[in-house]
Amino acid sequence: MNPTPRKLEIITIASALFKDKGFSAVTMRDIAKAMGIKAASLYNHIKNKEEILTFIIISLAEEFINGIDEIKEENNTCIDKLKKIIALHVDIATRNTNGMASLNNDWMHLKDQLDYYLTLRVNYEDTFRTIINEGIKKNEIKSINSDIMLFSILSTLRSLYIWIPQKEDMNSSLLATNLSEVLLKGINK
Amino acid sequence: MNPTPRKLEIITIASALFKDKGFSAVTMRDIAKAMGIKAASLYNHIKNKEEILTFIIISLAEEFINGIDEIKEENNTCIDKLKKIIALHVDIATRNTNGMASLNNDWMHLKDQLDYYLTLRVNYEDTFRTIINEGIKKNEIKSINSDIMLFSILSTLRSLYIWIPQKEDMNSSLLATNLSEVLLKGINK
DNA sequence: GTCTATATTTTGATAGAC
DNA sequence: GTCTATCAAAATATAGAC
Numbered sequence: 008m009n010p011t012p013r014k015l016e017i018i019t020i021a022s023a024l025f026k027d028k029g030f031s032a033v034t035m036r037d038i039a040k041a042m043g044i045k046a047a048s049l050y051n052h053i054k055n056k057e058e059i060l061t062f063i064i065i066s067l068a069e070e071f072i073n074g075i076d077e078i079k080e081e082n083n084t085c086i087d088k089l090k091k092i093i094a095l096h097v098d099i100a101t102r103n104t105n106g107m108a109s110l111n112n113d114w115m116h117l118k119d120q121l122d123y124y125l126t127l128r129v130n131y132e133d134t135f136r137t138i139i140n141e142g143i144k145k146n147e148i149k150s151i152n153s154d155i156m157l158f159s160i161l162s163t164l165r166s167l168y169i170w171i172p173q174k175e176d177m178n179s180s181l182l183a184t185n186l187s188e189v190l191l192k193g194i195n196k
Numbered sequence: 197m198n199p200t201p202r203k204l205e206i207i208t209i210a211s212a213l214f215k216d217k218g219f220s221a222v223t224m225r226d227i228a229k230a231m232g233i234k235a236a237s238l239y240n241h242i243k244n245k246e247e248i249l250t251f252i253i254i255s256l257a258e259e260f261i262n263g264i265d266e267i268k269e270e271n272n273t274c275i276d277k278l279k280k281i282i283a284l285h286v287d288i289a290t291r292n293t294n295g296m297a298s299l300n301n302d303w304m305h306l307k308d309q310l311d312y313y314l315t316l317r318v319n320y321e322d323t324f325r326t327i328i329n330e331g332i333k334k335n336e337i338k339s340i341n342s343d344i345m346l347f348s349i350l351s352t353l354r355s356l357y358i359w360i361p362q363k364e365d366m367n368s369s370l371l372a373t374n375l376s377e378v379l380l381k382g383i384n385k
Numbered sequence: 386g387t388c389t390a391t392a393t394t395t396t397g398a399t400a401g402a403c
Numbered sequence: 404g405t406c407t408a409t410c411a412a413a414a415t416a417t418a419g420a421c
Contacts, residue, residue: 013404028304031220035397048405050398086384112301115217139383148383155374156383158359159352166351174343185344193382194328194337194345195275202386223414237387239416 010062014052017042021059022105026168030060030113061120063109068127070099075134085142089160089191092135094183096164100171101179107168135161160190199251203241206231210248211294215357219249219302250309252298257316259288264323274331278349278380281324283372285353289360290368296357324350349379 010018020041024033035056039046053059074095078088100107117124136157142148148156163186174182199207209230213222224245228235242248263284267277289296303313325346331337337345352375363371 029218029220029301031218032305034395036395044404045406046397047399047407051404056397112218116221142383147385149377149385151374151377151383154363155371156378158355159375159378160383162355162359163348163351166347166355170347170351182344185340186348188338188340189345189348189382191382191384193378193380194331194340194349195380196336196338224416225414233386234388235415236389236417240386245415 008062008066011052017049017052018059018062019105022063022103022109025060025063025113026105026108030109030116057116057118060109060113061117063106064114064117064124065120065127067099067103067106067110068124068131071095072127072131074099075131079134079138085138085145085147086191088138089142090183090187092138093160093164093187093190094180096167097171097179097183097186100164100167104168104171107165111165111168132157132161163190197251197255200241206238206241207248207251208294211252211292211298214249214252214302215294215297219298219305246305246307249298249302250306252295253303253306253313254309254316256288256292256295256299257313257320260284261316261320263288264320268323268327274327274334274336275380277327278331279372279376281327282349282353282376282379283369285356286360286368286372286375289353289356293357293360296354300354300357321346321350352379 017038021033021038024037024041035046035049038059039049042049075092078091078095081088081091083091114121114124114128136153139148139153139156143150143153171182206227210222210227213226213230224235224238227248228238231238264281267280267284270277270280272280303310303317306313325342328337328342328345332339332342360371
């Protein structure tokens with residue numbers, strides 16, 4: 008899992024193509040053309056097409072699990088933990104917009120590491136849900152079905168990659184602040 | 197745009213497959229096998245693979261635009277209009293969960309009707325944004341960047357199809373009510 | 386309406402020269 | 404590290420029999 012510079016170049020260019028058309032609709036020839044080389048040459052750097060997808064998804068999934076594990080241990084209110092989770096999503100989605108598309112839409116095409124990915128995802132959602140439930144218990148958060156709250160917030164955060172490129176003018180910390188306001192306190196006056 | 201029963205059967209079965217693997221990863225043989233016939237037989241009912249996708253996406257997009265056009269004309273508060281939009285999404289996503297996956301993830305594979313789809317989508321988002329902006333003007337809604345509010349709410353609504361099958365126990369109207377509470381008033385106590 | 390057979394193109398991947 | 408040449412498999416789609 009420590010790619011050479013050339014391999015990383017392939018992964019980066021492939022990410023951009025996967026974002027636009029999805030993993031299955033992008034061919035090795037598409038990736039090669041975008042790199043300015045022939046498809047056969049790609050195999051000097053990567054084992055196969057699957058390896059590209061696996062790297063994109065697993066490295067992102069690990070970033071998320073590491074991020075939330077750190078946040079959950081902090082001595083903080085639950086609301087502040089949620090704000091940090093929101094900032095985590097904004098940060099990762101800003102730094103790797105293209106990869107986020109594969110993480111969201113193409114994880115089902117993983118083979119070798121599909122089970123590992125699913126474990127990471129379940130762990131992430133469980134930690135997230137635990138933080139919400141603690142917030143309810145401590146009277147910081149409304150006593151609504153916590154799955155609905157989890158689903159609502161996480162759906163928005165997972166879609167950030169679609170929206171961030173359209174809003175290049177807005178800086179990350181302002182976006183995270185505004186998003187926290189909307190997601191935590193709503194839009195109703 | 198008025199499919200025979202057999203054609204509708206193909207579209208329905210294809211929707212389920214597209215939901216699981218995406219349009220590009222599903223072959224005509226996959227669809228045929230799920231129907232219990234051979235791939236060649238499909239072509240007696242449909243022109244090509246693209247036509248299946250086009251029907252799924254365009255009929256859903258038209259349902260949404262018709263729904264929101266009706267809501268916007270009503271003599272109602274903006275908050276109530278938003279509640280109706282939320283109920284619209286819950287309703288459509290409940291009735292056609294599988295189709296919603298294609299609408300969200302495979303619209304870029306449209307050919308003939310891609311421009312038409314994009315027009316419908318822009319119109320939908322514009323109407324949605326206008327309702328939010330009116331709410332701000334009338335002091336019903338907080339004066340935050342309306343694009344952030346639009347993005348946040350719409351991301352959640354667009355993801356409903358992923359979540360609804362996991363929550364079969366919850367009825368549509370309760371879900372719409374809870375979701376309105378969370379999306380409009382937030383989770384913070 | 387479904388079948389078999391088949392044409393044509395595209396795809397992931399390898400072998401071996403430079 | 405990239406190329407040309409090529410393979411084998413898989414894909415969309417058509418023709419024509421039943």
